[in-house]
Amino acid sequence: MFALLEVVRLIRDAEQEARRLLDEANVRTEQTRRDAEAKAEEAYKKVYQDAVAEARHKFEELEKQAKESAEHDAQSFLQQAEKQVRRIRTKSEQKLDEAAQVVLDDILAGLVK
C-alpha cells in the first residue's frame, strides 16, 4: 500500500515538473514574443530610415549634379553670346560711318519730298 502511494506521488511530482516545464516555456514564449515585437518595430524604423536616408542622399546628389550641368550649359550659352557680340561689334564697327552717312542723306532727302 505504501509502495503504491509512493508510486502515485512520484508520478504526480513528475507531472507537476512537466507542467512547470511547459508553463515556463509558455512564459518564455510570451517574453520572446514581446521582445520580438519591440525588435520588429525597431527593425522597421531602422531599415526604413536607412533606406530613405540613402535615397534622399542619392536624389540630393542628382539634383546637385543637374544644377551643375545646367549652370555649365548656361555658361556655354553666355560664352556663345559673348562671341556673337564680339563678331557683331567687329563687323558693324566698319559700317558705322557708312550707316551714319546713309541716314543723314536720307533725312536731308526726305526734306525735299
Next chain:
Amino acid sequence: MQRFIDHILQEASERAKSILEKAQGDAEELIENQRQLARQKAAQDERYLSKRTEDAVAIIRGRVIADAQRRAVWMVLSEKERLVTCVIDKVKSAFEELSKTKDYAAVLEKMIVNGATMLGGGDLAVMLDEQGSSLPPRLNLLAEKVAAKTGVKTQLKLSAEKNTAHGVVVKTIDGKIVVDNTFETILKRREKELRLKIARILFSD
C-alpha cells in the same frame, strides 16, 4: 517506474523545447516581415522622391537655361542697340559739322520749304538757329516754291526768336500751328524707321 517518470519529464522537456523553438522562429519571422515591410514602404517613398527629384531637376534646369538664354539675348540686343545709338550720335555730329559749312543754308531752305508746305502755305513765321541767322535764307524764293507746291499764296517772315537746336521751326503767324523741323525733332519723329534702317545696314550679312 523510473523509466515511466523519465518519459513524462523527457516528453515535457521536448515539448517545452519545441514551444521555445517555435517562439524563436516566429520572433525571427516577425522581425524579418517588418524589415520586408519597411523595405517596401521605403521603395514606395523612393519612387515618390524620385519623381519629385525628376520634377525639381527639370524646373532647375529650365530656370537656369531660360535665364541664360534671356541674358544671352539681352547681351546681343543691347550691343546692337549700343551700335545703333552710336550711329545716331554720329549722324548728330555730322549734322553739327554740316551746320558749320556754307552748305547748311541749302539744308535750312529745304527744312523751311518742307515745314511751310506741311502747314499748307499762307502767312508763316520762320525761326532759325544761331548758325542759320548768319546765313539768311532766300525767303521770297522759298515762299514762291511753297506757293507752287501748295497752290496758296505764301509769305515767309523771319522770326526774331531763335532755336537752340539746329534746324528751323515754321509756324503760322498766330503761332497756333507749328512744324518743328529742327534736326533733333526730325530724328525723333523718324527714329523708329531710322533705327531699323541702321540695323539693316549694320547687321545684315
